[in-house]
Amino acid sequence: MRIGMMVDSYKPYISGITNYVEINKQFLEKAGHDVFVFTFGDLDYKDDETNVIRSPGLPLADSGFYLSMRYSRQAKKILQTMDIVHVHHPFLSGRLALRYCRPAGIPIVFTNHSRYDLYAQAYLPMMPEEVTLGMLQAYMPPFCKAMDLVIAPSAGMGRVLRELKVENEIEIIPNGVDLASFQNASPTPREKYGYKSDDILIVYAGRIALEKNIPFLINAFTGIAGAVPNAKLLIIGGGVQQYEEEIRDYVAGKDGAKRIRMTGRIPYDELPAHLSMCDIFATASVTEVHPLSVIEAMGAGLPVMGIESVGVGDTVQDGVTGYLATNDAPSFTAKLTRLCLDSELRKRMGRAAREASKVYSIERATQRMLEQYERLLREPGRRKDKLYFRLREILQRSLR
Known part of the structure; x- marks a missing residue:
C-alpha cells in the first residue's frame, strides 16, 4: 500500500505530531508499506529518512511552519500515486488533500490532533471566544464531511468535535508510542x-x-x-x-x-x-x-x-x-x-x-489504523475510480 502523510510541518520542527508521524511511518514501512510524508519548507534540510517530499513555502518567523497554498508539480504527481492519504492538519494540508486527491478518487483520512479552539484563545486573545468558536463551527463540519474517515485520538477530542458541530462518524484511535x-x-x-x-x-x-x-x-x-x-x-x-x-x-x-x-x-x-x-x-x-x-x-x-x-x-x-x-x-x-x-x-x-x-503501543495503534485504511480501499468503486484517473493521466501525458 502506498500511504501519503500530509502535514503542515515536519522535521526539523519538533512536536507531538511530527514525532508520531515519524514513528508511525517507520512501523508502517516495517509492515511492508511505502509511506511518503508531504510537507512544506526546509528544502535544504537533509532528511534521515526516505520519501519526505517538500514543497516551497513562506516561513512564519521561526515557528517551524511555512505558508503555501500549493504543492510543487513533482510533489503533486507523487501524491496522486498514493492508494490512501492521511491528513494531520485540517487547514493547509487538508485543503490540498481535497484539491489534489478527491478528483483522483484517493481516500482521505483526517486525524484531529489539536485543540484549535484553545490555540485561538492563546494566540488571539483580542478576538472574542464566540468569534473563534463560530469560525471553527463554520469550517470543521463541511471539511470533515468531505473526508472519508475522521479520527480523534481520544474520546475527549471526539466530544470537542461534536461541540464544533461535526456530524461524521468519528473513530477513536489513539496515536501510538514506541514504548x-x-x-x-x-x-x-x-x-x-x-x-x-x-x-x-x-x-x-x-x-x-x-x-x-x-x-x-x-x-x-x-x-x-x-x-x-x-x-x-x-x-x-x-x-x-x-x-x-x-x-x-x-x-x-x-x-x-x-x-x-x-x-x-x-x-x-x-x-x-x-x-x-x-x-x-x-x-x-x-x-x-x-x-x-x-x-x-x-x-x-x-x-x-x-x-x-x-x-x-x-x-x-x-x-x-x-x-x-x-x-x-x-x-x-x-x-x-x-x-x-x-x-x-x-x-x-x-x-x-x-x-x-x-x-498506546505503536504496534497496536498501527494495526488499528491499517484496518481502517484497508476497509476504505475495499469500498465498492474505489479501485475503479483510481484506475480511471491513472489511465487518464497517462493519456494526457502522451498527448503533450
Whole structure:
C-alpha cells in the first residue's frame, strides 16, 4: 500500500505530531508499506529518512511552519500515486488533500490532533471566544464531511468535535508510542546536571509554547519549594526563540530559580533516558488532544501530575497513574506536594502508569489504523475510480 502523510510541518520542527508521524511511518514501512510524508519548507534540510517530499513555502518567523497554498508539480504527481492519504492538519494540508486527491478518487483520512479552539484563545486573545468558536463551527463540519474517515485520538477530542458541530462518524484511535525505548531506558546519570540521588526531580518535556501553560507549572513548583527543599524542576524542550527567552527570564525572576533548569531541545532518542532519571512528570497544559509526552513518561514509569482536561484527563487515571487537579494553582500545588512527599505513592503510581501505557503501543495503534485504511480501499468503486484517473493521466501525458 502506498500511504501519503500530509502535514503542515515536519522535521526539523519538533512536536507531538511530527514525532508520531515519524514513528508511525517507520512501523508502517516495517509492515511492508511505502509511506511518503508531504510537507512544506526546509528544502535544504537533509532528511534521515526516505520519501519526505517538500514543497516551497513562506516561513512564519521561526515557528517551524511555512505558508503555501500549493504543492510543487513533482510533489503533486507523487501524491496522486498514493492508494490512501492521511491528513494531520485540517487547514493547509487538508485543503490540498481535497484539491489534489478527491478528483483522483484517493481516500482521505483526517486525524484531529489539536485543540484549535484553545490555540485561538492563546494566540488571539483580542478576538472574542464566540468569534473563534463560530469560525471553527463554520469550517470543521463541511471539511470533515468531505473526508472519508475522521479520527480523534481520544474520546475527549471526539466530544470537542461534536461541540464544533461535526456530524461524521468519528473513530477513536489513539496515536501510538514506541514504548520499548521508554520502558527499557537506562537513566541519564544525575551528575550530568548536578543532581543528587535523593533529589526529587519533577520533569516537563515538550514544546516551550504559550499554549503549554508553563508559567503555571513554574509557579506551582515555586509554591512547593519551601515544603520540599530537595525538589528540582527540569524543563526539557525548546520553542520559538522569543517565547523561550521569555520563559527563561520568568524563571530567573523567581525565588529558587537555581532549582529550575531548562535544557533546551535534546535529541529525541535521548528523551527516554532523561525521563527515567526523574521521579514525577508534570504538565499544566489544557490544550492537549492525545498527550504523547504524558504517555512517554508513563512508559518510563513516572506518575503524572496534570490538570483535568481533554487529552490529559483521558490518559491519566486520577489517584491511580497520577493526579489530576482542577485548573487552579492551589489544587495543582497541593497534589504535586503530596507526590513529592510520598515516595511509596510515587512508586505505586509509577508502576500503574507503566502498565496503563501499554494500550498506546505503536504496534497496536498501527494495526488499528491499517484496518481502517484497508476497509476504505475495499469500498465498492474505489479501485475503479483510481484506475480511471491513472489511465487518464497517462493519456494526457502522451498527448503533450
